[in-house]
Amino acid sequence: MSALELFSPAGLAPFCAFLAAAVLALVPSWRVGAWINVAASCLCFLAACWLPWLVGTGGPLLLVDRLAAHLALLTAFVAMTTSWFSLSYVNAEIAAQRIDRRRLRLYHAMYQLFVGGMLLALLSNNLGLTWVAIETATIAAALLVGLGRTSAAMEASWKLFIICGVGIVLALFGTALLYLAALPAVGPGLPAMNWSTIIPAAGRCNGPLLNLGFVFLLIGYATTAGLVPLHAWMADTYAEGPTPASAVLAGSMLNVALLVILRLRGIMAANATAIDPGPPIMALGLLSLLLAAFSLWRQRDVKRFFAFSTIGQSGVVAFAFGLGGPAAIFAGVLHMTLHTLIHASVFQCVGRAARLKGGQTFADIGGLIAAHRMFGLTLAAGIVALAALPPFGLFASEFLIVADTLRRAPLASIPLGIGLVAGAWALIMRLQSLCLGTPTPDRRSPPNTLAPDALALAPVWLQLAIVLLLGLAMPGPVVAWFTAIAGAAR
Template sequence: MTPGWFNPVLLVPGIPLAGALLAAMVQDSRFGAAVAIIAAAGGFAAACMLPSELGSTLFLLIDPASAHLSMLTAFVGLTTAIYSRRYIAHELVLGRLDERRVRRYHVLLLSFLGFMLLTLLSNNLGIAWVALEAATISAVLGVGLPRTANAIEASWKFFIICGVGIAMALFGTVVLYLAALPALGPGYGAMTWTELAHAAPQIRSTLLNLAFVFLLVGYGTKAALVPLHSWMPDAHAEGPTPISAVLSGSVLNVALLLILRLRGLMAANSMAIDPGPPIMALGLLSVLFATFSLWGKRDVKRFFAFSSIEQSGLAAFAIGLGTTGAIFAALLHMTLHTLAKSAVYQAVGRAAHRKGGQHFSQITGLIASDPALGITLAAAVIAVAGLPPFGLFASEVLIISETLRTLPWLTPLLTLGLLVGGWKLMSQLVTLCLGPPTEAKGPAAGWLTMMPAWLHLAIIAVLGFAMPVAVANWLVAAARVMPS
């Protein structure tokens, strides 16, 4: 990392946040949409430089894992901003949002993105906490933008559950500081990931255990791990669809990265409890619970929210396993799921506009009525279900084989969850895309508007079929950095 008074790494969260300020000041929604795209593109461009800026300062930590997830988050932010322009314009036509709320939407999207990136890149637990809190508030306000009773209920629930979760995480941070105080002394050191990792063997283990519990509950809430997941289905079902697209991947990834770092810290202290089993238990519970919750859902977005809980649980499970192979698989899975799920939400959003509703009964026979949209959605759902030719097949197989190697007796449970979940996704795909088409009530979605989704799917396919050696090495490096 280049030393000096100005750190170029700060541009990564800085550009989206500056864009949010700019969009907030100008009273024009079309301008806001343009600013959102430009700022998200700037953030992504800055994030692409991160691999050459590896290192750490007192407040910033750029290791392969955080650089990788930052690039991913910024990329999804960019495609979502591009997608949002038309989507939100149509919401304006439908009257679900007014001019003022549309403007506010772009501001919230950018501030959400900026604070997420800041959380990913921060070396200080306190700053990470503040940034995650700010991102949460942006997301809550975003979910509440449509003034329906349901959207208000969803954002209220989101705020209360995540507010309590994040409060637990702060308590955990205080306890962790207290645990590291004798080893590192008063000051910033005892709140800094890199310093904590160095001093891990000397940290007081009893307090570390206590901190672990609170931090796991706190950040586990943000990762939507069962039983702390209940904010997620409502937030997805009621908020604007592009918000679901970023919420489904980014928030989960940020929380999972924090859990991954915490896991490394715990594992480096021989006296502390083994962090693997609790994380694996929450992960496995999420996979099984979310899988069986897929039944009986009438709302398409709610349905896919449960699928996100399942995937987040799977990644958490792999993090809990803790071998380098499992962490590699977890990072790969998080990457691919983020791309696939945002493609799903982009297609579902279009379909809901086209058919005038987001229930399964309103959206059927998409391929017959809108081939472009139908095929996009089908491809994205196939990807999420973990079927070839898409990369999630590879990451799921990797996680299962790692389980088979380290904890064979858990393999049947995990495989059951994944198979049942995949099967249900495919059966709902048949409902959505095949069968007799329902009446169209909105504008058709052309091939062009599906470009961001296709870009995501192309990346997933390439990573599944023919992952470039450089990408594989990069992910291995990211997995190795985490002490386990």
């Protein structure tokens, strides 16, 4: 096997991130570290921009297909904008003496390690390599979340670690079973663990073993995807971890796991002796959507609230993937892209709002538009986009999913509709308390944090502008790109 593949053009993006992690672990100054973090994230994004032209390349370890290239690009983009947010976050935390300077070195190194792990998992061809990459990212995420060293943060970190740890161990068991199932079709050795060889030979795999492997891989990676009933780690992690960590976690962790589930679905669907993978995935998705939609009503903590909205959106994507077919997968990938961008924006805004108000409950944050017009409007736009109201893009993707459901599985559209409406309703209710009404007082204690200016909000605007554009008028090449992804995924 060639570890050298990481140096090929396809491996450039994860390589950048891993290199940055190593450098950051050695740089003692947190100021320099924060800037290196931004520079490395930009470089990583540039490297990821190359990926769409590399589609079809790869070797035994790396595979660049359209979907992987698309998601890697998305992950690198969100990591880049979040690193910009992280810069001001770190400055404010240091100024407020809420964080130990030495710990920031760990923070920056883990940030890059997490992003690198996620990119590698997306681009990996080999299930074993995917597993190792997800494991790396999980460990990095647990360390990131525990950064605050408060008891709540430690507990959240431990919860993430143990629940996701059990999940990924089960996924590894599933990987071994999948290898065993692919053995008669592909023959022994590395190819029987590679997507690029298993997918074309899916029809000749051992069906019963494939079923067993599917169950373990689904349970394992559904934990990482935060699907109900394996979502227990999500809310604590998002609420207690540093806000930049919440933003990148919301963006990438779920997408990686959903990518694996989608590919697995393709293999199962192509095998006549295996069970139909659609219903279990759809059931998990619907359950997540419904539970999240109703949990939204009970949350007092803003970050916890948006953690549940992430679970709900992950559920919608899983449902679309479970439904299958070009239209639903088109909508699912679009939905995944858009909600990643919106959640990153919203978490970045919420982090700034929590800093401004000195608290992260709904009681602390209110009336943002009256006090800080530009900032409040930006957050309001983010929440409207998340509620899938037009003119934002999520409306289009949800419309496509609902339409396809009505056509092909009419009964499932009832819980789907209830979940979508209840979730959107909760979001709009909270929008009113967060952004409208009388403003709550800003924090008085030093340092006097100012409302974010245009420079600070620029990445959020960029993200929301993309979401708006994809909602109003999707450019032709983008449609072709998404159609090709959906066509290839089957």
